[in-house]
Amino acid sequence: MNLIKGDDGHLANDDIGEWAKEKHMYLLRYLEISQAARRQFIGEHQGGAAYFDLFCATGKSRIKTTGEWIDGSAIAAWKASVQSKAPFSGVYISDVDEESLAACTARLKKLGAPVFPIHASATVAAKKMASAVNPCGLHLAFVDPYNLISLDFRLIKALSALRHIDLLIHCSAMDFQRNLDMNLISENSDFDALAPGWRENVDTTGSRGKIRENIYEYWKQKVADLGFFTSTDQKLVTGIKNQPLYRLLVASRYPLANEFWSVAVNPQGQGELGF
Numbered sequence: 001m002n003l004i005k006g007d008d009g010h011l012a013n014d015d016i017g018e019w020a021k022e023k024h025m026y027l028l029r030y031l032e033i034s035q036a037a038r039r040q041f042i043g044e045h046q047g048g049a050a051y052f053d054l055f056c057a058t059g060k061s062r063i064k065t066t067g068e069w070i071d072g073s074a075i076a077a078w079k080a081s082v083q084s085k086a087p088f089s090g091v092y093i094s095d096v097d098e099e100s101l102a103a104c105t106a107r108l109k110k111l112g113a114p115v116f117p118i119h120a121s122a123t124v125a126a127k128k129m130a131s132a133v134n135p136c137g138l139h140l141a142f143v144d145p146y147n148l149i150s151l152d153f154r155l156i157k158a159l160s161a162l163r164h165i166d167l168l169i170h171c172s173a174m175d176f177q178r179n180l181d182m183n184l185i186s187e188n189s190d191f192d193a194l195a196p197g198w199r200e201n202v203d204t205t206g207s208r209g210k211i212r213e214n215i216y217e218y219w220k221q222k223v224a225d226l227g228f229f230t231s232t233d234q235k236l237v238t239g240i241k242n243q244p245l246y247r248l249l250v251a252s253r254y255p256l257a258n259e260f261w262s263v264a265v266n267p268q269g270q271g272e273l274g275f
């Protein structure tokens, strides 16, 4: 991803898709809807409510088609938590790209956020974040990688060490679509990171759509085996040519998170799940 100078002088991401706005809209709706639950954990003698952004990027992006500047997920999430009067007790961010992490850190500091940057891959950062926060708090992780290989199952496992954590996960439908054949035959398949054990456990016969669905269901079962419910609403976000881009879903140990998510992704009361 190209980095350019942002409108605030820090480095920013260039040429991002319009659909990033939709992704942030669901994140922010979820934060707004869950604010009362979060508030109960904020304040003296409480466990805290931290926000983890494991693939934080720079915190500012320019949309390719319109040139519009938008906040990145970590900045938008922090602002929303302040606006709802339930500010996160800690904002933990990580990125493998050091310059992106530095820019996001600077932006959060400017806003007065209690930011904890970690320069590491998300799998390493997830462990550090999980052990840095109070296990009695209520925490939220936004897991927003570009592709399936970065949605390494070890990171979800590391986060599952926390009892009270909700995960908002971006699962690349585009990667499932485009790279299915390669991942099925390759010795170094991205599915090995995403869903270890898929080779022995997933039926890879039938149509491509069916195979994709089987792998996705197997991954969800692995997430469930860690004690998480995955949301019944899994928002499929599509591109301008209606091509599937990604699915957004919530994983949580609490059914309430599922209810919050259903409201967050259904501004018009519609649900969808597509392959």
Ligand SMILES: C[S@@+](CC[C@H](N)C(=O)[O-])C[C@H]1O[C@@H](n2cnc3c(N)ncnc32)[C@H](O)[C@@H]1O
Binding pocket: 001, 020, 054, 055, 056, 057, 058, 059, 060, 071, 072, 073, 074, 094, 095, 096, 097, 100, 120, 121, 122, 123, 144, 145, 146, 150
């Ligand atoms: C899709 S962008 C994140 C966008 C951001 N969440 C937002 O909405 O503003 C993905 C970011 O992940 C970083 N990245 C890629 N692989 C990674 C990994 N394995 N661990 C941590 N960061 C990674 C990239 O450098 C990039 O900045």
